[in-house]
Every structure is written in C-alpha cells, then in structure tokens.
Amino acid sequence: MQSAALAHGKKVVQYLNQKKREITYTVIGTSLATFFITSRIATTAVVTGQSMTPTFNKNSSKSRVLIELMTPVTKVKPNDIVLAHDPEETDAYIVKRVTALAGQFVDVDENCPGTYVRKYAYEGKLSVPSGYCWVEGDNKTNSQDSREFGPIPLGLIKGRVLYTLWS
Amino acid sequence: MWKTRVTRFLECSKWFVGGGVLSILFYDNVGYVHTVRGKSMAPTLNPGPTRALLREQVWLSKLPYKPRVGDIVVFRSPKHGSKLAMKRVAAIGGETIVPSKVMKSGGGPVTMKPGYVWVELDNRDTAGRDSNEYGQLHEKMIIGKVTWLLWPGLEYKISGRLSSHFRLNDKTG
Numbered sequence: 001m002q003s004a005a006l007a008h009g010k011k012v013v014q015y016l017n018q019k020k021r022e023i024t025y026t027v028i029g030t031s032l033a034t035f036f037i038t039s040r041i042a043t044t045a046v047v048t049g050q051s052m053t054p055t056f057n058k059n060s061s062k063s064r065v066l067i068e069l070m071t072p073v074t075k076v077k078p079n080d081i082v083l084a085h086d087p088e089e090t091d092a093y094i095v096k097r098v099t100a101l102a103g104q105f106v107d108v109d110e111n112c113p114g115t116y117v118r119k120y121a122y123e124g125k126l127s128v129p130s131g132y133c134w135v136e137g138d139n140k141t142n143s144q145d146s147r148e149f150g151p152i153p154l155g156l157i158k159g160r161v162l163y164t165l166w167s
Numbered sequence: 168m169w170k171t172r173v174t175r176f177l178e179c180s181k182w183f184v185g186g187g188v189l190s191i192l193f194y195d196n197v198g199y200v201h202t203v204r205g206k207s208m209a210p211t212l213n214p215g216p217t218r219a220l221l222r223e224q225v226w227l228s229k230l231p232y233k234p235r236v237g238d239i240v241v242f243r244s245p246k247h248g249s250k251l252a253m254k255r256v257a258a259i260g261g262e263t264i265v266p267s268k269v270m271k272s273g274g275g276p277v278t279m280k281p282g283y284v285w286v287e288l289d290n291r292d293t294a295g296r297d298s299n300e301y302g303q304l305h306e307k308m309i310i311g312k313v314t315w316l317l318w319p320g321l322e323y324k325i326s327g328r329l330s331s332h333f334r335l336n337d338k339t340g
Contacts (some may be wrong), residue, residue, distance in 0.1 A: 029185070036188050039195060073248040085307040090282030131246040154248025155308045 007059065042068045044165060045083060047095050051137030051144065055081070056095070056164060063167040071161040076101070076133065080125070081161040084135070087149050095161060096135035096145050100128050102154075106146075114147025133157075187325030194229075200317060201227040201241065201253075207288035208239065208253060212316065226315035234259055234284050234306060239313040242286070245301045253313065254286035254297050260306070266299050267291075284308050 004090050030109025037043075047056045047063050056063045076082060078098050086092035094147055100106045106126045108117045128134050132151035146152065193199075203223040205213045215221055228239055234256050236239060244252045258264035260281040267287055279285060283303035288295045298304060 032188060032192065036192055040191065058221065087305060090306050131244065131248050153243070153245040153305065153308060155243030155245065156305060157248075 014073045040069055042066060042070075042106050043159075044164075045093070045095075047161075050094060050142050051139050052081070052095055052097075053139045053142075055097075055138045057167070064165045066165055067159045068162055073157050076157060076160070078104075082135065082157045083161060085156040085158065087152050087156065088144075093158070094135070094145075096137050096143070098133050099136045099146075099152075100134035102128050102130045103131055104128055104134075106134050108125055108147070108148040112147055114145075116150040117147045120150070131155075145164045176272060198226055198230065198311065198314075199226040200224050201313070202226050203253070205295065206293045207290055207297070208255070209288055209290040209293070211311075212239070212253070214253070222318075223316065224318040225313045226317055227311040228314045229311040232312060234312070236262075240286065240309045242304060242309040243311065244296075245304065245308065246296060251310070254288050254295075254298070256284050256289045257298070258285040260284065277303070280302060284309070309338055 044064050045067055048061060049064055050057060058063065076098055078101060081095060081097045083093055083095050087095045104127070106128065108114075108121045108124055108126055112118070112121075117126065126134075128151050132153050134146045135149045136145045136147065187226065201224065203214050203225060205214055212225065236256055236259060238256045239289060240256055241251050241253045244250045257266075258277075258279050260279045260283055263276050263278045264285055265276045266285065280303060283305055285298045286304055287297045287299065
C-alpha cells in the first residue's frame, strides 16, 4: 500500500521534471529563433527626432518602424528609407532616405547650409563616388545628413525601413 | 494515414531547421573559415595557386571586439559595398599616423576621427587599395578579425605581428 503511493509520487516528480525540461527547451528555442530573426530577417526600431517629418514623427517624438534586413546593399534604390550606422557617432544609427546612388549627381541648393556641400559642390552639383550613396532626411530644414557629412559607404547600411508600426 | 506522415516529417525537419538556424547564428556571431584572396597581405597571408586545396584559409572571428593596431581585419569595401577586403589596422580613433603614401609623396599626418580606423596592406609591391586610397574606415564596416591561419599550417595570433614593411609614426614625419 505504501509502495503504491511511493510509485505514484515518483511518477508525478518524473512528469514535472519532464515538463520543466520541455519549458526550458521551448524558451531556449524561442530565444534563438527570435535572435535569428531580428539579426537577419527583420526587426523593429524606434525613430526619434524630427529629421524625417512628415514621414515619421509628424505628431509625436517617437515612432516604431519595421525594418527588413535581407536586401543586399547593392539593391538599395533611390527613395528607399534606410537604417544605417551613423557616420559621426559609432554606436548610433540614422534613419534617412537615399536620394542618389554611386555615379549619380546630387543637385545642391546654393543656399544649402551643409558643411560637406559647401566644401565640395561644384556648379551646384556633386557626384556620388562608387560604393557610396547620398542620404537626406525628409525634413530638409532640420536634418543632419549627407549635406553635412557627405555620402555614406553602402557598407554602413543595415536595412530598409518598410513602414511605421505605430507612432 | 497521411496525417502520421506529415507529423513525422515535421518531427524530423525540426532538427534540420534548428541545425540550420544554429549554424547561421554561429556564422554571424562566432566566426567562420575564410579564404584569402589577393596578394595585399603577403607574405603573412597569401592567396596561393588557384587549386582549391592549396588556398590559404584563416579563421575569421566575429566575436565582438574593438579594433587594435596590428589586427588583420575583414571589412566591407568602401569602393564596392558588397565585397569584402582584408587589411591590417594601422591606427585607431584618436591616433595620428603618417600614412605610407605620404612618406613617398608628401603631405601631412592624419588624425583618426573617433570610431574610424586606418587600414593598410602589408605587401607594398601590390596595387591594392587601402586607406591610402579611400581614407579613414568607419569601424562598423569591419565584420571580423583574422585570428588563426588554419591552412596550410596552423598559426595563432597572426594579427598583432607587424610585418617589416609596416611603420607607424605618430606625430613626427
């Protein structure tokens, strides 16, 4: 009689241990899958600042956007909005629109305040060197972009912004 | 009948999918075997004859780290966004260097912006591109560091061994 109770108790413990194992595997598996997806396939990010209004942050100071990480940099086209490493601050990122690719010319406004533009524009035009692209924020009056720091190498681009999830 | 087949297929395929994901995660975050192409890092690293077995293979570590002078790094080429290049770090952010082309043709020392490095090739007899051509390289273009020479022979820490052609000057010309 006592041994029957003991046997039952052992089975309960075994069952609980198995459930614990299953939960651990599920947690580990889900974490790895999430890490894989957010590093290679798509991820979200919060866009702050006003340099991309009215596209982002028209009525707020932060929006969360969906970013895809799978396009190779050679397929980036003008008018794509990209997430890239900030050329001026190593651990920061920038969200800007690509306006010109390598080999194309950028028309610059004579009254443009950008440091790079003032230094290198010739007769109102700038050419983008091979391997680089020109990025600008949609809010031309309030954006630190290629007009300030020059074209950015394609290798700094991490992915393209698809759409806003919520503001 | 097909239901059990489908279930069994899913049961088996989870191992393949799991293994694939783990391999890719390893490739992205730990490292992989990389083939040396180009003569720019000779004699330390050589491309060798074109027959596959004799090409030099190195271990490219992708563990997070900060670039240091003397490291051989692999980075996305500033000239061709999709191609990789392998060169040695000559100076890191904050340091001043007299680039090797300056030593030949004049000019001044260059101070690295924070977050940028200067890379140079070891082999002066090659027409390779390095920072002498495309300027300072943004740290985030670097995808990994070469730590081992795997084939032929096995050598650890080839990064850090400065070749005899390589000179670092920090302020005086």
